[in-house]
Amino acid sequence: MNATLTIDGVTSPDTPARFAPRKPARRVELVSDDEDAQLMLAYASGEMRAFETLYSRHRAALYRYLVRQARDGEIANDLFQEVWSRVIANRARYEPRAKFRTFLFTLAYNCFIDHCRRVKARPGGPAIEDADAADLLPADEGGRPEAVLQRDECSQRYRAALATLPPEQRDVYLLHEESDLSLEEIARVTGVGAETAKSRLRYAVGKLKAALAAAESP
């Protein structure tokens, strides 16, 4: 499929103002459905603005994934920079065989696994930032005091339940939550079959639901 993309027009709705394009529009011819892959190719050919667009699209999701995996803000910052450094370093060899997001989260997953090998342990215990509290309730309840209290309690239960998940189930669950990848793509990232990934996700979701339900019951 051929289409034309204006780089200035592809910033995501929640893109921070500092990433808003400032220069006149430049046109990039698309040769596939994955606009991110085309942006990556444009960056590899020297277009810095393509990288800025790419970065603004994926920075938040990638950061959330790494924070929830590492459970430490400093480590997540280091891993985040390492992932993007690998993206930058691999720009000349990049080939759009899969979605860019798959490529990005594969790098993130590998960076995290490398980190775990370096420290010879996977992070344990609940230490996710309080921002996760906002994830647990519908948005329309966000402003009321009782909702805030309930949110804190839910957040603690959620973090505790997430911490009890086996690492492989947590990997699949967090990739599903943060990366927007399909099960097949998550399976490719984690190096397992699609059925295995689905099974792990099913167990993870079941355990989280059970943990939250048990905590809510008197």
Next chain:
Amino acid sequence: MSGPDDEFDDFLSRRRPLFRRPVDDLQPPEEVDRVVLRRAREAIEIERPQRAFRGANWGAPLAIAATLLVVFTVVLHFMQPSKVLPEVSVQQVAQPVAAPAAPATTPTWRGDSQAWLAQIEKLRAEGRDAEADAELAAYKREHRALAVGPDR
């Protein structure tokens, strides 16, 4: 067992209905953003001079090879004539001898009429009458041409 399967597939199709809200405040620090973007910019800015320098990498050996070729050719050119020079000089000498170059054999005494006449007298004194007659005829032709040429 289709109940849990359907419920799970429904969960997968809805994506993130359980634990996420539409807007998440968790963002990388601005300092981290700056570091990443600076690295990305530096990577492509450094690459441009490297590409230009890569041209010089193969250009330098090519220039050296071309210089050596020119030097070798010049040296060969100056060494070759010293060996072949005697043969060439013999040919150069032989060619004018074989050619019927009449003007080159003109005697010097013909430039001066007195000397020319003295030479005729000398030839007659030596008994070379034929040559003396030929010289006298030539003398007359020459001087007749001079006499009638411009005035007529």
